[in-house]
Amino acid sequence: MLASTTTQRLFSLEEGLNMDQDQKQQILNRLNIIEGHIRGVKRMVEEDAYCIDVLNQTRAIAQALAKLDALILNRHLHSCVITAIRSEDVGERERVIAELMQVFERIH
Amino acid sequence: MLASTTTQRLFSLEEGLNMDQDQKQQILNRLNIIEGHIRGVKRMVEEDAYCIDVLNQTRAIAQALAKLDALILNRHLHSCVITAIRSEDVGERERVIAELMQVFERIH
Amino acid sequence: MLASTTTQRLFSLEEGLNMDQDQKQQILNRLNIIEGHIRGVKRMVEEDAYCIDVLNQTRAIAQALAKLDALILNRHLHSCVITAIRSEDVGERERVIAELMQVFERIH
Amino acid sequence: MLASTTTQRLFSLEEGLNMDQDQKQQILNRLNIIEGHIRGVKRMVEEDAYCIDVLNQTRAIAQALAKLDALILNRHLHSCVITAIRSEDVGERERVIAELMQVFERIH
Numbered sequence: 001m002l003a004s005t006t007t008q009r010l011f012s013l014e015e016g017l018n019m020d021q022d023q024k025q026q027i028l029n030r031l032n033i034i035e036g037h038i039r040g041v042k043r044m045v046e047e048d049a050y051c052i053d054v055l056n057q058t059r060a061i062a063q064a065l066a067k068l069d070a071l072i073l074n075r076h077l078h079s080c081v082i083t084a085i086r087s088e089d090v091g092e093r094e095r096v097i098a099e100l101m102q103v104f105e106r107i108h
Numbered sequence: 109m110l111a112s113t114t115t116q117r118l119f120s121l122e123e124g125l126n127m128d129q130d131q132k133q134q135i136l137n138r139l140n141i142i143e144g145h146i147r148g149v150k151r152m153v154e155e156d157a158y159c160i161d162v163l164n165q166t167r168a169i170a171q172a173l174a175k176l177d178a179l180i181l182n183r184h185l186h187s188c189v190i191t192a193i194r195s196e197d198v199g200e201r202e203r204v205i206a207e208l209m210q211v212f213e214r215i216h
Numbered sequence: 217m218l219a220s221t222t223t224q225r226l227f228s229l230e231e232g233l234n235m236d237q238d239q240k241q242q243i244l245n246r247l248n249i250i251e252g253h254i255r256g257v258k259r260m261v262e263e264d265a266y267c268i269d270v271l272n273q274t275r276a277i278a279q280a281l282a283k284l285d286a287l288i289l290n291r292h293l294h295s296c297v298i299t300a301i302r303s304e305d306v307g308e309r310e311r312v313i314a315e316l317m318q319v320f321e322r323i324h
Numbered sequence: 325m326l327a328s329t330t331t332q333r334l335f336s337l338e339e340g341l342n343m344d345q346d347q348k349q350q351i352l353n354r355l356n357i358i359e360g361h362i363r364g365v366k367r368m369v370e371e372d373a374y375c376i377d378v379l380n381q382t383r384a385i386a387q388a389l390a391k392l393d394a395l396i397l398n399r400h401l402h403s404c405v406i407t408a409i410r411s412e413d414v415g416e417r418e419r420v421i422a423e424l425m426q427v428f429e430r431i432h
């Protein structure tokens with residue numbers, strides 16, 4: 001499920017990993033919160049909470065995921081996309097544009 | 109975060125809990141899978157996976173959440189909504205309809 | 217494209233058409249606004265407007281459609297769904313619930 | 325409603341308008357189809373079509389809008405975004421990235 005399609009790395013770019021370390025930790029913190037939120041929903045289901053209350057929580061998780069996506073996309077645009085588009089490799093440009101279109105169409 | 113707005117119970121309705129027990133377990137199983145999937149994304153971030161690979165996984169999690177929502181909504185329609193609409197309490201009817209509209213508008 | 221799958225009527229229910237006439241007009245007014253908005257976007261494209269400006273307008277149209285959906289769904293819940301669920305025809309109940317699930321899954 | 329926030333033009337770029345003319349016509353054709361589809365939904369409402377049939381049509385219109393968005397975004401990525409990111413103007417890069425994030429967050 002989680003096999004990387006490319007060896008490109010999320011945060012280790014020539015801008016230096018240290019700035020990324022903060023952002024990386026920010027993303028990990030958000031994932032920890034989402035993980036805790038999922039466990040909270042499990043408890044609600046085990047304790048026979050009202051359906052609508054459970055649905056409100058899964059919506060809040062979906063919104064937290066959307067904010068996480070925005071953080072990662074913003075990071076990607078400022079690193080991988082700029083690097084590829086400013087390169088002389090037209091193939092790299094097409095690759096990052098095709099990837100952005102795929103992300104866009106999957107959430108649309 | 110997870111305070112129930114009403115003491116109405118998700119699965120313990122007069123139709124008998126046993127059938128619900130299977131469905132309840134089905135929902136808990138899906139939540140376990142989503143929780144594991146979140147941990148998988150954390151590993152990807154820790155291992156500096158490519159941004160787009162991470163975004164593909166968060167999309168898959170969002171879709172898993174949407175399927176979970178459908179399971180819970182279907183359950184709700186077949187229990188709480190039918191019970192409320194077939195009751196003589198117009199207020200109960202309005203309540204469940206208002207809740208359905210809220211769910212609809214939150215995901216729209 | 218627009219063949220009705222059932223002879224059920226949107227607004228002509230035993231509650232009396234007059235109240236529905238206002239709501240019907242409200243929905244038609246919104247459709248007129250959306251139609252005008254589409255024509256506005258056509259002019260923008262003809263006049264070579266900036267891509268992002270056009271995308272902002274198509275988003276506004278999508279949100280107007282979502283509000284229209286909510287108006288129609290709310291109308292449906294208060295008429296067809298109540299009528300079907302309060303009937304003694306279990307098949308009718310299942311039909312309206314299946315339809316609601318389809319609407320929910322299409323927008324999710 | 326349709327005031328352009330910038331005088332940047334959608335299709336008239338140094339790559340030559342002719343190729344864009346086909347794409348511009350493709351977008352105008354899709355807008356015409358959507359406009360006709362809206363009129364079709366108006367007829368359904370006037371003829372008291374079944375609520376769910378109307379909702380299925382508004383969903384189809386929303387999906388047509390989403391496809392139109394993808395066409396425009398793809399065009400934008402291949403023209404304005406490449407031009408701005410390959411320029412030496414860091415402000416232009418930040419502008420187009422901020423715009424892409426706005427589009428992403430509005431549809432998410």
